[in-house]
Amino acid sequence: MRLRSNLAVMVLALLSVQGAMAASTGPAKDESGALAESPQTVTADPAPATPPTAPTVVAETAPASVPAVPVAPASGSDLYSDVRIKGIFVDFPPPAGTLTGDNSFRRMLAENGIGYQGFWVGHVEDNVLGGSAGSGPPAGKQRYDGQRNTYIATANLAVVADLSRYGIPDGQIVVDGVWIRTNWTAGTPDVLTLGQLYYYQTLFNKRVEAKLGYLGNDFEFYGPYIAGNITNVIFGASGTVPAEAGLSSSLASRPGVNLTFHLTDAIYDKFGVQAASSPDGYGQENLENPSSLKWHIKNARTLLINELGYKTEPTASRMQSWYRAGYIHNNSLYTDYKNGGRATGEYAWYLMGDQQVYGFSASAPYRGLFAGxxxxxxxxxxxxxxxxxxxxxxxxxxxxxxPQDTYSFIIDRNSFSPYAQAASRAAGSLTHSSSTTFTLAYKAKVYRGVYAGVGVRYTNNPTPITYAPDTGSALVVTANLTFLF
Structure with a gap:
């Protein structure tokens, strides 16, 4: 597989996290949280013929900002409770917590069953280590995001239609669009596309949630944007195991159905079936399907995912917890690094946990120290x-x-397939077997709906699998500014 960058700075329905880890998996509560930004993607080009050639990779770093910044739960307005996105792991702040605020236009729309939420994120990053600017052959080539001064601008607008007024419990139709611009299109293409388009409702007294439509399941499952780990997902959203296994992204949404079963107030099981993303990565999918509306993608078939989780919200007497385990099965035709050609049999699994270990304030239980x-x-x-x-x-x-500032320290290690390494060496490329990243980051609220972040990230092998003699290590300094509307 030849990977290329393809940012999904999908701050998605750019969402905020209630408590340190996001809102309940149940219908969204009228609480505020801070922005949870989504990472960039590294995507794959079409697979090589038999036998597979070496995966030549251009790496990228994810938009370096700091972790999501949860804010204290705010008393909500009944006017907006049905026109804010429901059934998500993270929750956008209430209108009063955005830059545009609780204005007359927004109220007029809400009175007619329409809501909106959006964001704009700008971030820059630059590698400050000498000798790593990509001067080697071919001369001057940039190989990863931030290797040279790189900027990325991302915008998203989601519109929500309330169907509960027509007798559908918690019913909503949600549609959002994505716009991205950057100065390094090899790592991040300029994009204007559908983010998501789906129908949502609850069943059996809110014990079951259902979503049907074009879904970005990287945002729906496993909570990847907790604690600002976007700052150290060095190879982006398409360089994560679930993405490589075919899970859809809000930058490349796919048709599917998700069902969440709330077995108890804390234990849930979430099942999804979707048309798989391209087995050659989000980059190839964007070439084939720039609007995200196409149903059939070459070599892509069906993906099944199931996640079992335990999640509690913080209270004056209880710390916040979120533990989840998931399994993915995909019968798409993948490049077979071991045997050559194309074959089926892709799968992936994950185990994740986040635990509040200390609370700073009984009156604001979301504040505290966390480990994950x-x-x-x-x-x-x-x-x-x-x-x-x-x-x-x-x-x-x-x-x-x-009370809304967040600090984080994150250690991340990626290991590469021995079969993909062997294919690279056979093609005469230099290879490494793993990459480790250390990230220190800080984010602050500077005004209502406005957040600023800075961070520094060190990576010993900033390109996956293959590298050039002058690639070196990366010490990337980043800054970002986020506006919520």
């Missing part, structure tokens, strides 16, 4: 980045005077 981990594994025969391990430590609102 992630383990993701894919089938080495088909998955170039076949495993990821992460440890994360973060503090939310450590100072009463700055």
């Amino acid at each position: 981990f992630s383990v993701q594994r894919g089938n080495s025969e088909f998955t170039a980045i076949d495993s990821t391990y992460e440890l994360r430590f973060y503090a939310v609102g450590p100072f009463a005077s700055r």
